[in-house]
Amino acid sequence: MERVIGIDLGTTNSCVSVFEGDQPAVISNRGGYKTTPSVVAVTEAGKRLVGHIAKRQAITNAENTVYAAKRLIGRKWSSPQVKNAVLTSSYAINEGPHGDVRIRLRDKTYSVPEISSIVLQEMKIIAEDYLGEPVRKAVITVPAYFNDNQRQATKDAGTIAGLDVIRIINEPTAAALAYGYGKDLDRTVAVYDLGGGTFDVSILEIGSSGVFKVISTTGDTFLGGEDFDARIIDWLVSGFQREHTIDLRQDRMALQRLRDAAEKAKCELSSVKETEINLPFIISTGRNEALHLQRTLTRDTLEKLTDDLVERTVEICRQALEDARLHVDDIEDVILVGGMTRMPAVQTSVAAFFGREPNKSVHPDEVVAVGAAIQGAALVQEKKDMILLDVTPHALGIMTFGSNFEELIPQNTTVPTSRAKIFTTSRDDQTAVKILVMQGESRQAADNEMLGEFILTGLRRAPKGHVEIEVTFEINTDGIVSVAAKDLDTGQAQSIQVTASSGLTQDEIKAMMAGAKDYMVERRADEEFEGVKQEAETLIAEIERLFPEIERVVGTADFGRDAIAKARSAVDRARGAMKDRDPNAVRLQVEQLQRTQRMFKGVVARG
Amino acid sequence: MLSRVDGSSSELEIASATGLEAAQVTATLSRLAELGAVRFETPSSERPRVAPRSSTPSGRLTLKPAVEAQVVHISEHPGSSVRYDAKELEEAADLEPERKRRILDVFYRLETLSHYEILEVEPSADRRQIKARYYEVVNVFHPDRYFGRALGSFKPKLEKIFQRITEAHDILTRSEARAEYDAYLTRHRGTEALHRLLTDEQARAKELREIEDRILAEARIGDRNESLRPPPSQMAPRIATPAPSDPARASDPGRASLTGEAPQRTASDTTDLRRRVLARKLGGSLPPPGARSAPATPVAPVTSSPETRERAVQELKRRYEERLLDARRKKAEELVAQADADLGRNNLADAVNSLRIATSLVPGDDRLSGRARELESRAQRHLSDRYLEQASYEEREGRFHDALRSYTRALPGNPSPALHDRIAYCLLSVGGDAKKAIDHARNAVREAPDKPAFRVTLARAFIAANMTESALAELERAKTLAPSDDTITNLIRRLKRGA
Numbered sequence A: 001m002e003r004v005i006g007i008d009l010g011t012t013n014s015c016v017s018v019f020e021g022d023q024p025a026v027i028s029n030r031g032g033y034k035t036t037p038s039v040v041a042v043t044e045a046g047k048r049l050v051g052h053i054a055k056r057q058a059i060t061n062a063e064n065t066v067y068a069a070k071r072l073i074g075r076k077w078s079s080p081q082v083k084n085a086v087l088t089s090s091y092a093i094n095e096g097p098h099g100d101v102r103i104r105l106r107d108k109t110y111s112v113p114e115i116s117s118i119v120l121q122e123m124k125i126i127a128e129d130y131l132g133e134p135v136r137k138a139v140i141t142v143p144a145y146f147n148d149n150q151r152q153a154t155k156d157a158g159t160i161a162g163l164d165v166i167r168i169i170n171e172p173t174a175a176a177l178a179y180g181y182g183k184d185l186d187r188t189v190a191v192y193d194l195g196g197g198t199f200d201v202s203i204l205e206i207g208s209s210g211v212f213k214v215i216s217t218t219g220d221t222f223l224g225g226e227d228f229d230a231r232i233i234d235w236l237v238s239g240f241q242r243e244h245t246i247d248l249r250q251d252r253m254a255l256q257r258l259r260d261a262a263e264k265a266k267c268e269l270s271s272v273k274e275t276e277i278n279l280p281f282i283i284s285t286g287r288n289e290a291l292h293l294q295r296t297l298t299r300d301t302l303e304k305l306t307d308d309l310v311e312r313t314v315e316i317c318r319q320a321l322e323d324a325r326l327h328v329d330d331i332e333d334v335i336l337v338g339g340m341t342r343m344p345a346v347q348t349s350v351a352a353f354f355g356r357e358p359n360k361s362v363h364p365d366e367v368v369a370v371g372a373a374i375q376g377a378a379l380v381q382e383k384k385d386m387i388l389l390d391v392t393p394h395a396l397g398i399m400t401f402g403s404n405f406e407e408l409i410p411q412n413t414t415v416p417t418s419r420a421k422i423f424t425t426s427r428d429d430q431t432a433v434k435i436l437v438m439q440g441e442s443r444q445a446a447d448n449e450m451l452g453e454f455i456l457t458g459l460r461r462a463p464k465g466h467v468e469i470e471v472t473f474e475i476n477t478d479g480i481v482s483v484a485a486k487d488l489d490t491g492q493a494q495s496i497q498v499t500a501s502s503g504l505t506q507d508e509i510k511a512m513m514a515g516a517k518d519y520m521v522e523r524r525a526d527e528e529f530e531g532v533k534q535e536a537e538t539l540i541a542e543i544e545r546l547f548p549e550i551e552r553v554v555g556t557a558d559f560g561r562d563a564i565a566k567a568r569s570a571v572d573r574a575r576g577a578m579k580d581r582d583p584n585a586v587r588l589q590v591e592q593l594q595r596t597q598r599m600f601k602g603v604v605a606r607g
Numbered sequence B: 001m002l003s004r005v006d007g008s009s010s011e012l013e014i015a016s017a018t019g020l021e022a023a024q025v026t027a028t029l030s031r032l033a034e035l036g037a038v039r040f041e042t043p044s045s046e047r048p049r050v051a052p053r054s055s056t057p058s059g060r061l062t063l064k065p066a067v068e069a070q071v072v073h074i075s076e077h078p079g080s081s082v083r084y085d086a087k088e089l090e091e092a093a094d095l096e097p098e099r100k101r102r103i104l105d106v107f108y109r110l111e112t113l114s115h116y117e118i119l120e121v122e123p124s125a126d127r128r129q130i131k132a133r134y135y136e137v138v139n140v141f142h143p144d145r146y147f148g149r150a151l152g153s154f155k156p157k158l159e160k161i162f163q164r165i166t167e168a169h170d171i172l173t174r175s176e177a178r179a180e181y182d183a184y185l186t187r188h189r190g191t192e193a194l195h196r197l198l199t200d201e202q203a204r205a206k207e208l209r210e211i212e213d214r215i216l217a218e219a220r221i222g223d224r225n226e227s228l229r230p231p232p233s234q235m236a237p238r239i240a241t242p243a244p245s246d247p248a249r250a251s252d253p254g255r256a257s258l259t260g261e262a263p264q265r266t267a268s269d270t271t272d273l274r275r276r277v278l279a280r281k282l283g284g285s286l287p288p289p290g291a292r293s294a295p296a297t298p299v300a301p302v303t304s305s306p307e308t309r310e311r312a313v314q315e316l317k318r319r320y321e322e323r324l325l326d327a328r329r330k331k332a333e334e335l336v337a338q339a340d341a342d343l344g345r346n347n348l349a350d351a352v353n354s355l356r357i358a359t360s361l362v363p364g365d366d367r368l369s370g371r372a373r374e375l376e377s378r379a380q381r382h383l384s385d386r387y388l389e390q391a392s393y394e395e396r397e398g399r400f401h402d403a404l405r406s407y408t409r410a411l412p413g414n415p416s417p418a419l420h421d422r423i424a425y426c427l428l429s430v431g432g433d434a435k436k437a438i439d440h441a442r443n444a445v446r447e448a449p450d451k452p453a454f455r456v457t458l459a460r461a462f463i464a465a466n467m468t469e470s471a472l473a474e475l476e477r478a479k480t481l482a483p484s485d486d487t488i489t490n491l492i493r494r495l496k497r498g499a
């Protein structure tokens, strides 16, 4: 059976898990951490960094370090969220060729899926190192409230990373899977997932025979820890402005330091009542005078700064219950997911709303990846002990006359599903009709997300309203949407598979895949180089340690001087080869060094 | 001889009572049967279907839809019929044959099974039971159960089934939605019941027979009661014990009974039955204890004087028949009252049924039969309207099989050309019998020759039957009627290119 890894591609942190034996295991990265920051950077030397190393160098390389790319994935350049990100990001965000978003790092422009693919590739490598075998198949999670474009973009990111994404599943659903898997529960639960960038609530029924049925899901793809951090940053910036009349936002490095300090303070305030924010030399004035930032933030102040954000999450919980046609009393357990749920104010608000203490049995940072691994294993296993029934988070429909949105598949419909509706022509003698496929909840088509379009031609000439066109929407088990239109008079039919666009063409994706492969080769070569380099360095250190002794023993003899000179030049050549990062040359020198070392050891032993 | 026919005597008994040759009795009886004066009864359940007599006034509508094949009633037991082509089982899908069979079986009945039936739960099942059952079924029909296997056309089928069971679950587990659905189901069943009542002659014939049997049995009890009174002195005591009260006899096969207006069998049925009965009867049973009317021919010798006996028999017979008539009339009145009550409750179906039976009980009543006919055509129209509504809904939903059935059922009450056109259209949409489609489309064109759309449907039917020439001719005629219609022009062009 081929292994399937589960990846939680988070806004701030990513996590990978795999099924081993009959248990899911969370895989640690080389640093020993179970989660890896979703941070990508390019160094001055053009080297690509991912995860903790990328995060560590962010302050000194703010312009070339991408944080929270997930907030941009699958979004259009024109969307308000992107506009907002352009203003607050430390890296450069530009318009792409398809009205999509591109990120500039050093001299290269990246699409958002490409940035995400770098993180995914890292997670793939972490899993491969652990398993000691190549991994191809993956289940990747996305926020439940993601639309089809965002899902497609995430899938494309997986493809670019060389993964076969067998299923995209929703984060809260995955959390519920991890919570209920193999326990033979029979209960209705709510999952409250507040992460770094997104917020989701899902109500599920966990039934006997391993069936997990989502009843409703709702959320906000632009509400998360980042917004809490932003409130702290605002508070710091405006305080500083009042005091020094200097806008810290103008300085990218200062902004990055503020961001780190704000997040750190926020996390600390989950366990202590107040914390000191201390940023010496945050900026220098025109007169070259260095200014420091020093302030005390209390838990109370933080709660006041962010209480509307917490209130909004509670409001969304109310909505989820309403959509599920349930009452708070019907909820038998509340599962907290996401790092932000460690904030005491969040926990008390959730407990107050649901009237019960939230469940503490799942690990908020790992549970989503674990759920993805469970789903992956359940799909490929011969013995299937679990079935996941998820819903459409957004309504699907078409644009009709007057730019109205006509819904075909309502929100929270269990997939797979299909619906048909009959429409008529809106003009006399209309012979063609354009079907615009959209997703969203607004009655106004313009407010919804465009997924695709196609044209049905060859309609019978007739007065308006006389030609009937049947439009059928279908979402299959894999989440693929297809739309068919049929002229009921002539039987003329047309259909498309709505491959929601990630903003990338197939050719672009292919090129990026090649790029990712190159990177893999490069990286593996790097690792190999690091290996021989290590070996060479150990040898050199040993040889250099022996030099004085050798000088003493044979330094007076001609052959001795000759040998020492040879040894010195071998060490120099090895150093040169290492500097050139030429693994083959280093390997060659390693052999030479080994001989020298053996000879030295012999001399010392005899002498 | 007619007077010897008492509802329980066999042909042989009659023969011995009348002194006629058995063959002669048989021949006479069959002629009488043909005229509707008598009918034969068999106690077995395979009682031949009673066909309406040719002389019944016209206006009696038979709902024998032209296309009733493949229809499964919503109330029929699930699993009662196979609707898929065995070839579909041969598709190379990575599924066990048993699984394939189950999928196909459910798939082709998706639209006819009720939410309860598709989940295989009792209509009284509670929410918990429904949920538990749903989870079980999900584990059979969700495509993820078969992830990674080549499913071919079974995958979309599984998806459809899954969608349908989920819909059933979602509705039946929400009390409001379930109540609404239950109401719909009752209404739908009402239409179905009305349809069945109007079409199911057999059921009505059975009901009528039961009523008749009861009336006869009661009349005989009356007979016996009378016989318990001191018999007239002239009467031989043993005559007073009528055979019919003997239960063994009552169920005697081949006994003939007298009914006023008896539906009758076809001649060949009768002959056949008669032969069988005679063969069984020739073994001989005791001659009947008595006769009830003056025999047309000399009767077998009896002990009492012929005159006394004759009078007694006449008297008994008269009373017996009077009682029968009274009982029939009384029952008919009851039925009319019941029909009125049903009508008051808007229960057209039962009202029609009651009136029809009443008419059969008292055949001479013109007012009654007129009323029955009137009510029947009203019911028919009502049913027609309901089916039309249902059909256009189903057609809109793309459920052409259902639409076809509903249109077909709407036809007798509303035989319009448009309806014929729709039937033809639906037949073509489901890939049904092209010949039938042609018949219907022709019908539509004949009645409304100036409708191009009808001609296009006819042309399509011709195409489906590979009758390209006729199709072209029809399209040309349609084109003359609607020269600017692109569809027609395109079809002609395509047809010519293909030819």
Ligand SMILES: Nc1ncnc2c1ncn2[C@@H]1O[C@H](COP(=O)(O)OP(=O)(O)OP(=O)(O)O)[C@@H](O)[C@H]1O
Pocket (backbone or CB within 6 Å): A009, A010, A011, A012, A013, A014, A070, A171, A194, A195, A196, A197, A198, A199, A224, A225, A226, A263, A266, A267, A268, A270, A337, A338, A339, A340, A341, A342, A343, A364, A365
């Ligand atoms: N102890 C803590 N108290 C408060 N907030 C915390 C704590 N620990 C982590 N967080 C916050 O949680 C967020 C990260 O949570 P998480 O790792 O679940 O998000 P993610 O999965 O990357 O994002 P998303 O699910 O939105 O895509 C960050 O904003 C982080 O600051």
Ligand SMILES: [Mg+2]
Pocket (backbone or CB within 6 Å): A008, A010, A011, A171, A195, A196, A338, A368
């Ligand atoms: Mg998360």
